[in-house]
Amino acid sequence: MSLSVAKEKTNFKMDTSVVRPTxxxxxxxxxxxxxxxxxxxxxxxxxKDINLSVYEKxxxxxxxxxxxxxxxxxxxxxxxxxxxxxxxxxxIITYNGREILSKNxxxxxxxxxxxxxxxxxxxxxxxxxxxxxxxxxxxxxxNKKILDEIVEKSLxxxxxxxxxxxxxxxxxxxxxxxxxxxxxxxxxxxxxxxVILMDEPTSALDPxxxxxxxDLIQELKQDYSIIIVTHNMQQAARISDRTAFFLNGExxxxxxxxxxxxxxxxxxxxxxxxxRFG
Amino acid sequence: MALNSKLAKENNVQxxxxxxxxxxxxxxxxxxxxxxxxxxxxxxxxSIITTIGxxxxxxxxxxxxxxxxxxxxxxxxxxxxxxxxxxxxxxxPLLNGTIISSLxxxxxxxxxGLMAAIYLSxxxxxxxRRILKPxxxxxxxxxxxxxGFFAFTFVTPVIRSIWPDVAATNILSPGIVMGVMIIPMIxxxxxxxxxxxxxxxxxxxxxxxxxxxxxxxxxVIPAALSGIISSFVLGISRAIGETMIVTIASGxxxxxxFDITQSMQTMTAYIVExxxxxxxxxxxxxxxxxxxxxxxxxxxxxxxxxxxxxxRKFREEY
Amino acid sequence: xxxxxxxxxKKRMNGRIIKNTIFKSSFLIATLFGLxxxxxxxxxxxxxxxxxxxxDFISGKLSTDANRAGxxxxxxxxxxxxxxxxxxxxxIGIGTAIYLELYAKKGRLQAFIQTNxxxxxxxxxxxxxxxxxxxxxxxxxxxxxxxxxxxxxxxLVLPIVIVAAQEAIRSxxxxxxxxxYGMGATKWQTIKNIILPAALPGILTGAILALSRAIGETAPLTVIxxxxxxxxFPGGIWDKxxxxxxxxxxxxLDSSLVEEYANLAAATIVVLLLLxxxxxxxxxxxxxxxxxxx
Numbered sequence: 103m104s105l106s107v108a109k110e111k112t113n114f115k116m117d118t119s120v121v122r123p124t125x126x127x128x129x130x131x132x133x134x135x136x137x138x139x140x141x142x143x144x145x146x147x148x149x150k151d152i153n154l155s156v157y158e159k160x161x162x163x164x165x166x167x168x169x170x171x172x173x174x175x176x177x178x179x180x181x182x183x184x185x186x187x188x189x190x191x192x193x194i195i196t197y198n199g200r201e202i203l204s205k206n207x208x209x210x211x212x213x214x215x216x217x218x219x220x221x222x223x224x225x226x227x228x229x230x231x232x233x234x235x236x237x238x239x240x241x242x243x244x245n246k247k248i249l250d251e252i253v254e255k256s257l258x259x260x261x262x263x264x265x266x267x268x269x270x271x272x273x274x275x276x277x278x279x280x281x282x283x284x285x286x287x288x289x290x291x292x293x294x295x296x297v298i299l300m301d302e303p304t305s306a307l308d309p310x311x312x313x314x315x316x317d318l319i320q321e322l323k324q325d326y327s328i329i330i331v332t333h334n335m336q337q338a339a340r341i342s343d344r345t346a347f348f349l350n351g352e353x354x355x356x357x358x359x360x361x362x363x364x365x366x367x368x369x370x371x372x373x374x375x376x377x378r379f380g
Numbered sequence: 381m382a383l384n385s386k387l388a389k390e391n392n393v394q395x396x397x398x399x400x401x402x403x404x405x406x407x408x409x410x411x412x413x414x415x416x417x418x419x420x421x422x423x424x425x426x427s428i429i430t431t432i433g434x435x436x437x438x439x440x441x442x443x444x445x446x447x448x449x450x451x452x453x454x455x456x457x458x459x460x461x462x463x464x465x466x467x468x469x470x471x472x473p474l475l476n477g478t479i480i481s482s483l484x485x486x487x488x489x490x491x492x493g494l495m496a497a498i499y500l501s502x503x504x505x506x507x508x509r510r511i512l513k514p515x516x517x518x519x520x521x522x523x524x525x526x527x528g529f530f531a532f533t534f535v536t537p538v539i540r541s542i543w544p545d546v547a548a549t550n551i552l553s554p555g556i557v558m559g560v561m562i563i564p565m566i567x568x569x570x571x572x573x574x575x576x577x578x579x580x581x582x583x584x585x586x587x588x589x590x591x592x593x594x595x596x597x598x599x600v601i602p603a604a605l606s607g608i609i610s611s612f613v614l615g616i617s618r619a620i621g622e623t624m625i626v627t628i629a630s631g632x633x634x635x636x637x638f639d640i641t642q643s644m645q646t647m648t649a650y651i652v653e654x655x656x657x658x659x660x661x662x663x664x665x666x667x668x669x670x671x672x673x674x675x676x677x678x679x680x681x682x683x684x685x686x687x688x689x690x691x692r693k694f695r696e697e698y
Numbered sequence: 699x700x701x702x703x704x705x706x707x708k709k710r711m712n713g714r715i716i717k718n719t720i721f722k723s724s725f726l727i728a729t730l731f732g733l734x735x736x737x738x739x740x741x742x743x744x745x746x747x748x749x750x751x752x753x754d755f756i757s758g759k760l761s762t763d764a765n766r767a768g769x770x771x772x773x774x775x776x777x778x779x780x781x782x783x784x785x786x787x788x789x790i791g792i793g794t795a796i797y798l799e800l801y802a803k804k805g806r807l808q809a810f811i812q813t814n815x816x817x818x819x820x821x822x823x824x825x826x827x828x829x830x831x832x833x834x835x836x837x838x839x840x841x842x843x844x845x846x847x848x849x850x851x852x853x854l855v856l857p858i859v860i861v862a863a864q865e866a867i868r869s870x871x872x873x874x875x876x877x878x879y880g881m882g883a884t885k886w887q888t889i890k891n892i893i894l895p896a897a898l899p900g901i902l903t904g905a906i907l908a909l910s911r912a913i914g915e916t917a918p919l920t921v922i923x924x925x926x927x928x929x930x931f932p933g934g935i936w937d938k939x940x941x942x943x944x945x946x947x948x949x950x951l952d953s954s955l956v957e958e959y960a961n962l963a964a965a966t967i968v969v970l971l972l973l974x975x976x977x978x979x980x981x982x983x984x985x986x987x988x989x990x991x992x
Contacts (some may be wrong), residue, residue, distance in 0.1 A: 432827050623917035651921060
């Protein structure tokens with residue numbers, strides 16, 4: 103990666119013209135629009151004045167050192183962060199124009215259209231089939247034929263159908279780590295979300311499985327908007343269209359991935375991607 | 381591959397639409413979600429209701445009792461003659477029986493339980509411990525009525541063949557058997573306390589050439605003392621509340637005596653005797669049941685709270 | 699000059715090692731003491747009772763004639779009590795555990811209920827008997843029927859089930875429930891479909907252990923007033939009943955009058971112990987078979 107960067111220092115606060123790329127990207131629809139988001143765990147200020155727009159059918163990567171708030175931000179987008187009892191937030195996140203942090207927005211509805219893939223593969227201790235059918239079932243789809251179709255379609259979508267089609271009734275724990283993670287992606291696809299959040303989905307996997315997941319992400323982005331948190335900068339560079347760099351709960355820089363990796367405007371971004379800390 | 385994925389989304393099944401339709405018709409789900417925690421909370425309150433129920437029933441009838449028998453006579457009286465023409469209701473014979481039987485039990489269970497705990501925690505290999513511990517737990521799983529049978533039909537005759545002065549019903553035999561019953565409890569709780577002492581402390585002593593015995597008595601036991609004492613207190617509480625062994629093997633003599641070869645009655649055995657005797661509701665003897673039960677309840681409650689207090693308050697910070 | 703005299707240390711070393719060995723053996727003997735007593739107890743019970751066990755004894759009615767006495771009534775009574783205790787403790791115990799672990803806000807109320815449950819576990823069983831006598835038998839006017847005994851024993855063992863269920867629920871890893879929430883499942887859907895199935899083996903083990911504690915309990919039943927007389931076999935939860943431990947109790951008490959009653963008591967103990975053995979084996983099998991795989 104060439105890092106000859108214009109050493110023009112930006113202000114500590116990031117230039118908002120960079121975060122509001124409507125001008126530079128008018129043909130893409132905004133899926134998630136975050137305005138002045140603050141989040142506290144008890145008295146710990148974990149996210150500070152986040153402003154960020156995520157675009158439809160792109161891969162948006164969030165990078166940053168551990169503890170920078172990148173996972174917290176991701177989990178705010180489907181309000182999974184609320185599982186921590188002492189959390190409170192301020193600011194606005196709109197999803198397709200609707201304000202999701204308001205109490206009126208049902209989390210179940212949000213999470214139905216914003217799927218999530220976790221750091222560690224977490225299939226349920228059930229059969230492969232039941233893992234995929236779980237989502238449709240809780241949403242009231244009981245018809246066996248339709249479920250069969252959904253299961254096949256989702257497994258195909260996650261490129262794992264050929265590996266598991268003969269053992270759909272077997273426990274998902276018999277799969278390898280990489281297969282389990284693709285199963286979890288398939289499980290998310292089963293309810294046809296618009297957005298898929300991925301929280302370091304390859305950090306527990308070997309390089310070969312990682313490669314497969316990355317290929318899969320490239321495929322999925324044709325139909326889904328994907329936001330991926332990763333500690334692996336090469337991964338962000340390889341698969342994402344845009345990259346946000348988080349540090350100490352703030353967005354230091356958010357831009358097209360090419361720009362971030364070749365011509366970052368903030369010194370701290372440059373330090374981070376060149377491996378000087380983190 | 382691209383085709384594959386396209387196929388995935390554009391299949392004929394329109395999952396999203398189905399889900400959205402279902403969601404509209406499932407508003408009852410939201411109500412259900414709100415009712416569930418209320419229902420579960422009601423279940424959880426049952427434990428509080430039970431406590432209130434116990435205290436309330438005991439208290440009400442005990443107050444009735446004390447309106448007939450002065451409270452001082454009850455707690456200082458050495459005569460318990462509920463069925464005589466001029467009934468007397470001194471609780472001291474029962475307290476005496478309870479304390480003596482518990483003392484005998486603890487003399488058995490305390491040292492043996494602690495020694496077993498030392499062996500299991502400090503000396504036994506993993507393999508031996510894995511065999512011995514569950515076997516010891518079996519002792520705790522035997523119903524007390526079986527111990528009662530054992531005390532009455534086996535231990536008492538054995539004691540009498542050695543020591544002929546011992547009566548057919550006596551406090552010694554059930555006391556010993558109660559002790560055996562409590563051994564696993566003390567052994568297991570004390571062992572937990574000793575296991576909680578970090579190995580680094582132990583190794584510090586052993587590395588200086590201390591024997592296991594020395595490291596145990598000078599390092600491990602002092603460090604685990606609060607847990608050990610609390611296990612003893614729980615053992616006493618268990619002995620005080622134990623019913624069937626003493627009821628069967630110690631008889632129902634209400635004499636105020638310290639002679640362990642003789643029959644004595646404990647508070648628990650008195651309750652069994654009076655309740656089983658179909659005492660008419662409303663009679664003083666019926667109310668005495670509650671006064672004795674209240675005393676028993678307060679005693680065990682204090683012991684249990686004390687045990688918890690000791691193990692919390694004096695817990696060593698490692 | 700050295701402060702530690704190597705010679706002295708060496709001299710005393712042998713003594714210290716011998717002392718250690720002696721104590722080690724005494725600790726072992728103490729550990730084995732309980733097991734020796736257990737062996738004698740079981741041997742005595744079997745020696746006294748086994749020859750009295752035959753089909754007539756198992757299936758027969760109670761009788762004052764030792765040679766004709768049977769324990770079918772007590773077996774049925776114990777069975778009906780189990781039929782009350784098992785569902786009552788499972789439903790209320792699991793419900794309470796779910797509330798405390800998954801719904802209750804960590805605070806005073808939750809801590810109060812938790813402390814209260816711990817205290818209830820230490821209340822002597824005979825006190826529950828008095829509660830049962832006052833509330834179920836008299837105030838609710840059930841009389842001394844199976845339901846009254848079953849409710850009383852349920853309250854007695856409820857803390858065991860609650861604590862076991864809480865532990866089982868706590869041991870379900872959070873990443874499973876997160877996956878479920880992440881798909882838009884509601885809280886109850888997640889509990890019902892993910893958490894409870896994963897916690898079930900632990901809950902069942904606890905429930906079975908509680909059940910075996912309940913059917914061995916005698917003291918509360920003596921207070922509730924179980925007749926020693928010949929009563930018809932109980933056919934349901936509304937009937938008067940006797941139970942295996944009560945039968946043991948009465949026969950042991952009267953064994954000083956009729957010697958054979960001791961044998962009847964021993965034979966009944968064998969039956970009770972076998973029942974407990976079966977229950978505990980079931981608990982162990984469940985625990986091993988469905989050991990956590992996540």
